[in-house]
Amino acid sequence: MESNHKEHTGCDHDHGGFLGKNTELIFSLLCGALLLTGFLLNKFSSWDNTLYIYIPAYFFGGYFAAKEAFEKIRQGGFEIDFLMLVAAVGAAILGKWAEGTLLLFLFSLGHALEHYAMNKARNSIKALGSLSPGTALVKKNGTSEEVPVENLEIGDTILVKPNSKIAADGIIISGQSSINQAPITGESIPVDKHAAEDPEKWTEFASVPKENKAFTGTINGSSSLEIRVLKLSKDSTLSRLVALVSQAEAKQSPTQQFTKKFEKIFVPAVIALVILLCFAFVVVDEPFPVSFYRAMTVLVAASPCALAISTPSAVLSGVARAAQAGVLIKGGKALENLGSLSAIAFDKTGTLTRGEPRLTNVIPLNGISREEFLSCILAVERLSEHPLARAIVRDVSEMPEIPVNGTDEATDIEALQGKGVRATYAGETVYIGNPALFEEDLGHILSDGIRDQISGFQEEGHTSMLAKKGDTFIGILTLMDTPRASAKTTLKALRDIGIRKMVMLTGDHQKVADAIARQTGLTDAYGDLLPEDKVNAIRKLREQETQIAMVGDGVNDAPAMANSTVGIAMGAAGSDVALETADIALMDDKLEKLPFVIGLSRKSRNIIRQNLFISLGIVLFLIPSAIIGFTGIGPTVAIHEGSTLIVVFNALRLLAYKR
Template structure:
């Protein structure tokens, strides 16, 4: 454990009455369960505010993920920590990314840095110690050009002018012709052009040297020197940056070897070395650009302008100027500019760009715009729309509920970009391997440098062999093997509406043998209906329902909302009593006051404990009958009188049955449903959807314990809605949230987010993960195999030229192999 984060609880949870409150306990429990968190505790001393202290391992749990989890629980820590993500130029491979990361880490106040070969930088910094301006200055010194800001600094605000850029930031994207690093003066393919010119000069020099008789001796040498210039230009820039950081990497080795060849008079071999190395690098950068473009394509889904109606006037404005409450007009076949809800018109909208749904979804206006405006997250799916999706044949008007940089699409782009920078278990292994392997090879090369003392050969030959071993042993392919696959896999998943937050969940997902599912909203539709109203002790059915509706109308629990909705339909225009002072009894029910009497509504298990009066025999019998028939039950009691029970039933999802069959066919041997419902109800639903194990009667803390138990036996995923299930999801190897496009909390708390409210995307995600793991294994095998072959081969006499050719060829091979993930197809769609 190497990191600690302290947060003032009054800032983190401003409405918390004291440190003994259950909200704080739940937050501590959720964070403690997460892999990578060593310990969470409260610091309470008289001199300072009460603080929450989190000890965590940044290698396993990057700070952005920790921030998301804490923020989802109500924290506000952006006053101290800045956070931004940029697209950049000048980072085209893993070694360069590491160089930039280490240079930024050297700045005081920089907490975490993630630079990727895909051209993205994520930076977390402490505002009390450094500023964004200092970070920008360091990047300029490293010849890294800043392009589009993917995620603005949280505290600096969301409005950086009409273009959404901070002051002084160039307002242009990469590849727009503007040269950020002043090294791509011939366009984005400058490095490739230089490599080809190097090859041409090498060829000309060789031809003059060997075929033209009587030519001046300086002519072929001049051609070789020109080849050195073009072949070593980019390599020299990177080597200088590495040496400033006291790093000795492959770029430096290549220059030393080329300089040594020149010193020995072997100009042609030195030029060949630089040609092969620069050509390999240029092709590697070009290939990695393909994966980078897949990420950038996400950001271009949203339109640049929106048509809005303000004060009765219609005008076209940049999407950055849209504000919450604006009415946007979307014509047929146009992309939607923002998240919101439909207030006028009907149409079928293609949501595939955000949710991955293959069939357009019919959208209708909300029934109550005022209620939708008050609670936008509660708007039904048939009226909710997302930025970047494509309107069908009908014109519609929507009311904006999120600004352009806060939309579901913007969050996906930000989180996918962050995911690139978060290392997988295999990448952490290769990093550890390199830390041991590289010094060992350096020692071996030094020993070989003095081989002429032992072996009867000239120093020239010993020097040449030592340089060849250095070149052959450089683990370039190994360095890029995993990042290239993770980048491609994350991009491919996002294109199909699956957000995977980094290499770790991407790898773990494919190795799962057990998956736990929450019941409500995951295996079922999440829209329970009242099926039975059973009054007892002479209570009128209308009185029972009216009291239940009045109390549950104060709650936002799905079961409460179901009672309110169906109860109002049954009661029609009947007057309701007035309920007040509602309190939630987590996982059990609610209590409120009606006409001076205390009312309890909840599970039968709530009664007879913690001061709540026990149920009478008739109410107990009614509950038993309802549960035997698979109903979810709610008991209503007023004062000392049992009023009766209400039975509800949720509809199992048809897609869940298909998804579960596919998962079982993919080798997921154990699937468990966990639910707070009675065991009989849980068993009824599990039998219908095809799950073998059903664990019912679980309180929220019981769900956490259940997942911890499963995780102790094997890797396990937890699938839920990301809100009530957050602690259980945090305890799993992989937390998976469904329907995340409509839930900020689900997006922030899950390791994997299925943007659509459809379990059918889970088998795709598991299949992609398994394919990614296979690609990573292949890449690592090829990388290590080439090194294992080349090192002894160069010791035995293979020259630098062939060694570089094989070395760069293997690097290019692993990148191209990783890019195959961009073409991954869902097997279910191939057979459909």
């Protein structure tokens, strides 16, 4: 899938034709062959009709340049290729057919090689689109039928054989397997997936749990799967990813905007200079053909083709390299801005933390054994649907103290207005809840020892719960949304590459924010923030740091992302909102890719600067050289086209970038 929003560089044009995609290269080589034939005949024979050789050489060498130039003129624009054509025609008028043919040969050969190199970068993006299989096995009425993926409908059940590509975004309804998700998320290790327990309740692809979700273009492992289609082929995550990466080429970076403005002033100035040089014979004692030849040489020397291609080639290569690693960068502006960051603001939940509470402390009280305490807690919380209860059940069930055959059953559970629960267990009433439940609702006075322990945990950002069975407090539980395993090392890596300020913006209590900051190494943490408070915090940070990124989930943090220099969405695979709102999307949920993508951006900025230096330096050398007659048309066009190839191949180095 290729975007129609293709960046026009001024030197780039359609190079296909009736001889296939290599038509331009074939035409260029034919021009070169005729040029060599004419030279040899002129050198070693007395045949005077070499014009019959050079005229077809002009056709083959100038065909694509003329085609593009006239198309641009018809649209009311002005094409750099047109300057080359004028110079070649000027050489012919002077009778210098060999030099004109050399100009067109080198120019067309340079373009053909440039297109080959640029297509290498574009093909890295197109390769993503080819990951999607063309057909799918649809299961209907007990039989399977192979159909084109375009004909799949939402609700269809597809059969995915072992070691084959998955044909649609959907939910796994049967089977379990390890799936290679590298095409979408860049993950190098296959991810274990299994069928959803209640697949009927999931109708929106974005909300499907990760362990039950399957992406188009990912590769199934060694077991068969059945998947219910939740997205049409044209709307799949892969299709959107390819389209957005392709369109990124059209979004101009600050450097591209600079070069466009420069060209608008530079090209008319060159034309004015060339016209003046045509009349140099009036001032200087020389014949008109000499002045005209010099003017044509300057015209070739001043063509800013290398300048026009220098930034788009680097942007395209950088975006393609990021896509290979599972990172979507939406254009040159985002790519360049990312490399200039000095500060990053993070959302907490799901970004720096796991996004789900974990059981952090289990403290039995009053001589109760740990096993007895946990058995009671597990029996009661199993009956609750509260998120904290589910987290407790999940973590307690994994503990070795819990018998394999489970515990006694609890009954008569009752939720107590957001403060906790009451139930009956082993013939006694059990309360589990926050301190306010016992002090305010039940009128108990907590001992100094219990109060001090709970206060200590709360200072560290833990959610604390007390449990009472009958007349006895049997223990304390604490839960916390714990930092990602990679958070601390990622923040250290960011600090090592020069990110001075790393702050957290969260709606959670300030004590929770401070606790996460201590554990991860953040420079600052701001808690108790509403969405509009996050926007104000970003604005204040921009006044201090000028270039700041906001990292979040792309949904709740969209306003803050919009006010930052660069918005970065975590875990954007499958999330349409995240893909739309962010400038940069980490397709998987891996925070540790941030240093890689910032390093890639900085490398891209360096290559863009190198390319600008090369392209402008060559032009500044060639124009005076042409004016004083130091270089003729042949050497000038050779150096000119050589500089264009240098900047393109320099940009292609980004495709091999590794941190």
